[in-house]
Amino acid sequence: MARTLVMTARCSISRLLIGLLACLTVVSTVASARDYQLPSIGQPADAYMSPAEEDKIGRQVVAQLLERSLIIEDVQLREYLTSIGTRLAEHTSSDASAFRFYPIDSSQINAFALPGGYIGINAGLVTETETESELAGVVGHEMAHVTQRHIARQIEATSGMGWATAAAILVAAIAGGGDPDAISAAVTAGVSNLGQQQTNYTRAHEFEADRIGIRTLAAADFNPDGMASFFEKMQRRSRLYGNQLPEILLSHPVSNTRMAEAESRAKDYPSPSVRESDAYPLMRERARVLMSRQLGELVRYYEQRRADADDGQPNAAIDYGYALALSRIGRNAEAAQILAPYVEQNPDSKAFTLALADAYSQAGDTGRARDMLEAARRQFPRSPAVKLDYARLLVDGSDPEAARAFLLQDRDLLGQSSEAQQMLAQVAGQQNNLGEAYYRQAKYYELRGAFAPAINQLRTALQTAELNAFDKARLRALLDQMVRACHSAWSERECREQVTADARY
Known part of the structure; x- marks a missing residue:
């Protein structure tokens, strides 16, 4: 049991939150089950946890994450992640309204699904991806955990642990700030009835989430190789980490068998019609800036990236990130000078428009900022980010x-x-x-x-x-x-x- 608790402390929110699925995974699977047979989709999960109970757990945990400032409250980044999720949801058995997506303020490379369709994507994961399909692959994988009711099914496998106990484990782990002793105490109290029960459901769930996620990727016109390529990249990099594995490999163990199956399934879609958003590289840099604690170092990072450009041509994403970093340290006039040409060249880019309007506003040119945001309201009438930036300007502008x-x-x-x-x-x-x-x-x-x-x-x-x-x-x-x-x-x-x-x- 001591070994179980140590492993739980590693997987449970060691720096943030990996999610109930990962925690219950390690608590209930210490042994060497070899059977990878996928469970049937039609298992009676409602007998152990109703959708309403799942939603209750998810809402409780999100409230705790907000209270502890572990969610990045940036409407634009969340709006972008939601757009990926909405695009994927159109090709699942669930409506887009069944999911809520949150950027998590952590440099760790990870993502997690909570009961009730609440999905967290660490900023560190966003910045580590190289394509939008890789990011969408991880999001699609987590969405599959939700649509397949994996958490309720895992609770069924653990002798019907109640939803209240499951919520207590998560909330106690968050309240403990990731402290292994606090997590271990919560787990000991919550799952003492499990004993040495061993189950292979978790690994089966990962395979199932891969299978459904890859199918969803292809249907949504992302590259179906995106999921496999990202996990494979993490597996290769793990050799450099030694005992300090990326968090995503702790909560989503990758085996040769799993990688081979994922690559094989991706090949079932030999000629994908891949569509990736122009917003992706910009939002990747936005996530980098928002999670940064060392703004001076971040500015130097962007200055070095700009200096290292082989062809001497401007890189829109790097310049966008650099301008955001400059604005955060008060150099708004310089930020506006960088952003203005991009707005002129990309009039349909919401990210560049809002960044320039903010730079003008922070520099005291509220008239120009207001003109830009009023035009943005007409161009993006449904965007919460545009609406809130406009309202904020009115409030701050007396x-x-x-x-x-x-x-x-x-x-x-x-x-x-x-x-x-x-x-x-x-x-x-x-x-x-x-x-x-x-x-x-x-x-x-x-x-x-x-x-x-x-x-x-x-x-x-x-x-x-x-x-x-x-x-x-x-x-x-x-x-x-x-x-x-x-x-x-x-x-x-x-x-x-x-x-x-x-x-x-």
Whole structure:
């Protein structure tokens, strides 16, 4: 059992989160099962974990990741990852709305699928890929874990471990910050009933996810070799790591048999019609900049890359990353000078347009930034990134009423974006509208799954703020709604504990 716990600590969130599937994998498969027979798709997973229970676990974990700033809250990068997932989902048995994609603030090369269709892609994985098909291959693999109900099926294999226990393992691992002792304690308490049970389901699940993912890649006009080529590259690089394997090889073990089968399946699609997005190389550099902790070193990295160009020709992706890095250290005029020609040459590029508008805004040229964003709104009317950048410019540009009117007319954005709610709270505060400010800040917390601070804030507002009768009734109704939502998302006991703990700070 000690060996099991050590292995679990390695695979469970050693620096972030690999995911429940990986954790349950190592907990329940210490031995040497050799049978790679794939389980049938029609297993009665609902008998052990319903879709609603899976979604509950996923929402709990995402809330914890947000609370600990482990998700990169960049709308543009998330929008791009969602576009890949949506394209793949069109060729699966599930609707695109069944999945949610999150960029994870980690340089580790990994990705994970949570119950309920919540998929995390580490920024380090994005930057390590060389083609969009490689990135899509990993995303498609994780989506297959979701569509095939692998987590519920793994719980079935582990004597019906309940969803509450599964959630406790994940949340405790996150709360432990990756500390092996905290993870081991959580696992010991949660899976003590497993004993020395051995199962080969996990390896079978990996094969199944490969098979379905490759088929989906080809159907979505990505290169079906993308998945196999990326895992093969990681396997080759592992020889350089020694005992420090890339995280993705710990959570997705790659064997010669698995690689051979993946390559063979890719050959079933001999003449793929490959379509890759022009946004991919730009978003890869965006991920590199967003996860960087050493901006000075990052600027020097880009300067060296630009100097090393063999043909002396500009590289759009490298220049984009360089401009983003310059903006982050306050050199916005230089960033704008780099970006402006690319916007002129690529008028349909949302990434270049938003980067240049931001550089202008940060440099104080808000008039030019506003003109660009108003044009972008017409060009990309459905883009949350464009909408939020425009609203942010209005808020920062001392036009709060325009920002408020713009945000309130977009119900879809308000229902999905915590940032939009927070901007409305900021605007209400500027206008000294306390009732509205408290309401919107509570909605901000709600969209992040942070019910405890929402409840405490509303209680404080009702007890101390000078509110009119309408605002009091509105906030009381929202408080009741938040309490019910908290009980539903966790349990009444856990909700009370979280509210009490939050009130101490």
